[in-house]
Amino acid sequence: MDLFNKAKAVKLRSHLDKYLVAGDDQESVRQSRNGSTRKARWLVEFVEGNSHVIRLKSCHGRYLTASDVPFLLGMTGKKVLQTVPETKSDPRIEWEPIRDGFQVRLRSTHGGKYMRANGGTVPWRNSITHDSPMTSGTKNWVLWDVEAVEIPESESLTDYLTSMSSFSSVSDDMLDSLSGDLLGSPMSNFSTKSPRFSSRQTGMDLFHNAKAVRLRGHHGKYLLAEEDEESVTQDRNGSSKNARWTVEFVPNSPNIIRLKSCYNRYLTASNQPFLLGMTGRKVLQTRPQRLDSSVEWEPIKEGHHVKLKTRYGQFLRANGGLPPWRNSVTHDIPHRTATQDWVFWGVDVVEIQVQSPTHKPPVEVPPVTHSDSFASESSSPSSVSMKSATFSRQESTDSAGSSPPKVDGRTIYYHVADDDGEVDDAMEEHFLTFKGNGVDELTRKLEEETGLDNVTVCSRSPLNGKLYPLRLQLPPNNTTMHVVVVPSASKTPRDFAKSGIPL
Known part of the structure; x- marks a missing residue:
């Protein structure tokens, strides 16, 4: 319930990275990758006399309902719909959020089943049912x-108040309270960049005046950039120059930072699995041709520590245990209680900048005379040590020039078209590293990444922006590419032929 307590509206994102949306027919509920639409927002109502149960109302003023209608005859799952029940005590519109790591399961009080985002082929694809997962393959x-979202000022307050007052359980006091909040100011406590936490819990205060930091993991080891200029590990030697990470602030994103290693490479949340069959993915040092969301981290404060979250909801994690996990660093969402603390990091500031980084250039602290640059540091997150001569020499090397990046395959950036065959350019691009040259091979790789079947990989015409399918071979020389993945259910190659675009 803590994810809903302060939220007036939320978006719910499934394991397929799709959002729960209300259908235009004001009855159906489905999944869509377009989370920016109004149909993906659900107003939160609390049930009187039961602090553990909520109701969710769509933009059409209808409640998310665990119906008794079978999704398919002979199958266990039953439809989840939008309805307006006759009585406010109808258990079919009540859901109990159950925390599972950093995510929730929504259990219906009507039968005890869980709301489930289905994958696979049609008709299961993008459908929503309530059921109990019977196999390990469907437990996720x-x-x-849960992403807390603002109610946009551009949308009519009357629409929201009318929507909320359509059910008798909403008291006049609640409507007055909501009206006062909306008329006074927007929901400043929530940001779509930091969906689960209010702005008071941001960890940016630990980085605000920092030019360089060390990050100390749960196991007392420091985040280290390896000499191969690619891998990232943990080590107890925090005095090494490899433990120093330069802080960069992202323009127009006050709660986001980038971290650059002593080799002038960015800390990157890659798409490469750490071990096949495991959920964690590698964290690397990279020098991308274009700074994208893979090198952006959101600090979230937890006591005296921070969690560093990627734009896709995973956290920088310092792994323990036996090799190959020992000393490794991945990004993941820990689901077990024993690994919850593995995403916590202590922040040691090793170089400060006097002025605000968004207004004036940084002023460097003069180096101390002793060579043991970290020996006298405090372990406090706000502690500051002086810059050593080793760092000065390293910076000179970086500024004089650096070795060219290692090329190992090409980077493919991709959007996924929605069910109507449209592409939302406001959504972040996903990316992967691809070593082949054939379109068929790239298609299979993108199907694995997206979980979709029978997709068409398309490129955009630079002249008119229209989509056209890629042919047999990709451009040479490992050039970075931007493509669009078109699911078979939304727009097929036959549709392209009808539009006059050659296959």
């Missing part, structure tokens, strides 16, 4: 990320 289908 009932997990949802």
Whole structure:
């Protein structure tokens, strides 16, 4: 319930990275990758006399309902719909959020089943049912990320108040309270960049005046950039120059930072699995041709520590245990209680900048005379040590020039078209590293990444922006590419032929 307590509206994102949306027919509910639409927002109502149960109302003023209608005859799952029940005590519109790591399961009080985001082929694809997952392969289908969202000022307050007052359980006091909040100011406590936490819990205060930091993991080891200029590990030697990470602030994103290693490479949340069959993915040092969301981290404060979250909801994690996990660093969402603390990092500031980084250039602290640059540091997150001569020499090397980046395959950036065959350019691009040259091979790789079947990989015409399917070979020389993945259910190659675009 803590994810809903302060939220007036939320978006729910499934394991397929799709959002729960209300259908235009004001009855159906489905999944869509377009989370920016109004149909993806659900107003939160609390049930009187039961602090553990909520109701969720769509933009059409209808409630998310665990119906008794079978999704398919002979199958266990039943439809989740939008309805307006006759009585406010109808258990079909009540859901109990159950925390599971950083996600929730929504259990219906009507039968005790869980809301499930289905995958696979049609008619299961993008459907929503309530069911109990029977196999290990579908246990993640009932997990949802919760993103608290603002009610846009551009939308009419009257629409929201009318929507909320359509059910008798909403008291006049609640409407007055909501009206006062909306008329006074927007919901400043929530940001779509930091969906689960209020702005008071941001960890940016630990980085605000920092030019360089060290990050100390749960196991007392420091985040280290390896000499191969690619891998990232943990080590107890925090005095090494490899433990120093330069802080960069992202323009127009006050709660986001980038971290650069002593080799002038960015800390990157890659798409490469750490071990096949495991959920964690590698964290690397990279020098991308274009700074994208893979090198951006959101600090979230937890006591005296921070969690560093990627734009896709995973956290920088310092792993323990036996090799190959020992000393490794991945990004993941820990689901077990024993690993919850593995995403906590202590921040040691090793170089400060006097002025605000968004207004004036940084002023460097003069180096101390002794060579043991970190020996006298405090372990406090706000502690500051002086810059050593080793760092000065390293910076000179970086500024004089650096070795060219290692090329190992090409970077493919991709959007996924929605069910109507449209592409939302406001959404972040995903990316992967691809070593082949054939379109068929790239298609299979993108199907693995997206979980979709029978997709068409398309490129955009630079002249008119229209989509056209890629042919047999990709451009040479490992050039970075931007493509669009078109699911078979939304726009097929036959549709392209009708539009006059050659296959």
